[in-house]
Amino acid sequence: MEFKNVTIQDIAETANVSKSTVSRVINNSTPVAEKKRKAVLAAMDKLNFQPNIFARGLAGGQSMTIGIVTQNIGSPFYDSVAQGIISALRDSVYAPVFVDGEWKSEVEEEVIGTLLGRHVDGLIVVGGSLSEEKLVQLSKQKPIIVVARQLEELSDQCVFIDNFEAAYQATRFLIDAGHENIAHLTGIRRHQDATRRFKGYCQALTDANIELNPDLVIEGNFSGQSGVMGVESLLMRGHSFTAIFTANDEMAYGARLALYRKGIRVPEDISIIGFDDQPNSAFITPPLTTVRQPALEMGQAAAKALVGMLAEGEYEISPLKADLVIRESVSRRR
Amino acid sequence: MEFKNVTIQDIAETANVSKSTVSRVINNSTPVAEKKRKAVLAAMDKLNFQPNIFARGLAGGQSMTIGIVTQNIGSPFYDSVAQGIISALRDSVYAPVFVDGEWKSEVEEEVIGTLLGRHVDGLIVVGGSLSEEKLVQLSKQKPIIVVARQLEELSDQCVFIDNFEAAYQATRFLIDAGHENIAHLTGIRRHQDATRRFKGYCQALTDANIELNPDLVIEGNFSGQSGVMGVESLLMRGHSFTAIFTANDEMAYGARLALYRKGIRVPEDISIIGFDDQPNSAFITPPLTTVRQPALEMGQAAAKALVGMLAEGEYEISPLKADLVIRESVSRRR
């Protein structure tokens, strides 16, 4: 599966040129006479040359490695992003090193440190809670792409969808279906996504001349458990409502379960709409109406952008958007 | 966040010794006089020395990197394993490089090649379909741990749970609850796990003097969709059954959905038991009774074993076992 090491020197000898020339054709750094170039290429092919990554790195070249900072791997959304990154990187020359920031800025800073210590050529930061300031500073040191976060100063290096807009659409969908008393189970407050989704919800209500009822808004933490607790306290408070918009799908599952326990039917009695469209959402009962975030595509877009940055200095991030996927958890009211 | 590079030479000068001595204290390779040792340590601390990983690698040392071959990232089970690996590696000196084998042996071979090209110090292969033979051969080249697969010749380097036994227990649970006509939705045939689970199911039936009815066994592919299709064909075939054992949780979700669509109640009319206990399973309706695979722990065990192998040449894999988690999707019969 692997051979003894063929070095640049071996190539040089086989092709009857100097090491320097070989290096030049490999990197296309300096023009080389066509004849020699061919000879080198042939030799490389014949001996099955693979450059030693350490030597390259040492000599001030690239590490051919990119660092990925994820949070809380194990959450479906972030997993899909990771998968997108890995797949897009497979046919590049870069390999991904993963570290976990655990949604804690200190941890995040530390793991970024180890990445930097490994001389990664670039960074992809997925979510996280590191301050914008630090991220900006970091971006001056290394090429960086930020996924699932929207930074003022670095907006052209961010891959994200418009959470405000998406939440607005979701809420709007409920309103259009005749719902007026719409509860919202939020995500963790300090997550940017959560607050944006909350704002979208508020705005949709306002635009429809529905007054926001604070009692119908419950703070959760993106977990299934917080979904069941959210519904339980909603029910306890006694305000009537006919629909729930949750900040992610897992909370929607929890909400659905809590309702099930009380014998409340979905969607006949209460409608639910989630956010993310994780794979399971099509298979729960009833299949969940939700907002699809193109997680895989976001990962791919990020990876491609970074590779572009690294290779050419040019890159482009194709705009991605969330869209509503309508299944069976929302009923028309009246 | 990062400084100019402090080299071993700087340390040497500060501590008034030679580079060689510094290297020796770093690696503990040769005894060094206590006084000098202290001086070096102090200097390293003062200058905040971080060894250059490329130089180390080049000089024939370690790359301090371990390669992880996963399959089909995005499946909850494999994601959790990956998470376990990452977390266990965080407080080691190694960083993980991930590649995806896509459950195709050619792809797997290729990506292992790139890992080898990067001189990883060790390998963790999670699942996959590479032949046992190749894996064994690989294990002679590099330290390797295999997760979620059971290899004859390498059994002491494998982290896995007893799928046969676990499936036996699950089926047994159904039998004990009074079920006799028990259907099984299998996973992909060529996956070792799938066939072991199938065999466990068969054995439990046999031991209970229940004849295996081939019409109640349907081949699926681990996806939710195959779960719904499985139940649909089961229903079409017309043989009555009162319980279903699916090869994983996602198929259980699918099965449950198909039943829901037909107006068949779970668990009153038909019971379901899954396999994996992915996080969502506690929140579907009804909460799913299933076999819990300690995925996270498996990842951690693998990482720790590999680190042990690398560091000391010694390692130990603590035995992990699956266990039944009883929730609400199985009813007592009669």
Place this chain on the structure above:
DNA sequence: TTATACCCTGAAAACGGTTTCAAAAAAACG
């Protein structure tokens, strides 16, 4: 006291590339 080990230590040689520098070759010019 001198010879014999043994333990520490520094100098120097790898490791396999990239890059600088100056020389050689080729091309352009007068």
Place this chain on the structure above:
DNA sequence: CGTTTTTTTGAAACCGTTTTCAGGGTATAA
């Protein structure tokens, strides 16, 4: 055809470690 300019090329230095090798000390033995 000689001179100048430009393009190609090889030699050598360098990147930051580890490791080999041999020399210097010190302690032990004779």
